[in-house]
Amino acid sequence: MVKARPLIVSDCDGVLLHFIAPFIDYLRDIHGYSLKMESFALTGNVRRPDGSAVEGHEFPPLLDGFFTTHMPQQTPIPGAADALQHLARSCDVVVLTNIADHHAERRTAELQRMGMPYPVIGNQGGKGPPLKKLLDEFQPSEAIFIDDLPPNHTSVKTHVPHVHRLHMVAEHEVRHIIPQSPDAHARHDDWPAMLSHIETILKG
Ligand SMILES: [Mg+2]
Incomplete structure (x- = not known):
């Protein structure tokens, strides 16, 4: 019988790949909009040239357009590929990303191109339920x-409370406006620190 391995489930945007900077470029170049991250939300912060705010219902097509044409502009977060490569020697690694299914294939290819050849699961909404599904499938020694x-x-804590939850805000543009999650066990905003934290847990 194959011995169970630990499972690492990582988000993509803001953890493995930059999102804010290329999204700002896309909004400006394709739509003439500006984005200033003054609060922890896209809604209210994207503005037309006349200064009016783009409304919530206008975001799904904007995001879809970004992922359709500008995904290749997303650059890797420093240290992410190395850390995951290191962990993948002894762990299974899966990327769980809130992206429509039809974009998941391109995202898989983009991550692979940047040295992160891991399965990508597209999701919408809370991540607790899809993570529970992954645990059922992998039966990991820990997650x-x-x-x-x-x-x-919060969603993961609700649905699979035994999973070790690590908060990372890798993009400096939003680091100051995203408070540490009260439902995560720890926060590390760069990959070297995150990797040593994970290694400590896996050794424990
Ligand atoms: Mg994210």
Whole structure:
């Protein structure tokens, strides 16, 4: 019987790949909009040239357009590929990303191109239910979840409370406006620190 391995489940945008900077470029170049991250939300912060705010219902098509044409502009977060490569020697690694299914294939290819050849699961909404599904499938010895958005940690805590939850906000543009999730066990905003934390857990 194959011995169970630990499972690392990582978010993509804001953890493995930059999102804010290329999204700002896309909004400006394709739509003439500006984005200033003054609060922890896209809604209200994206503005037309006349200064009016783009409304919530206008975001799904904007995000879809970004992922359709500008995903290749997303650059890797420093240290992410090395850390995951190191962990993948003894762990299974899966990327759980809130992205429509039809974009998941391109994201898989993009991550692979940047040295992160891991399965990509597209999701919508809370990450607790899809993570529970992954645990059922992998039956890991232990599981570690990494994400930049506090509501995702809350969802995971609700559905699979035994998973070790690590908060990472890798993009400096939003680091100051995203508070540490009260539902995560720890926060590390760079990969070298995150890797040593994970290694400590796996040794424990
Ligand atoms: Mg994210």
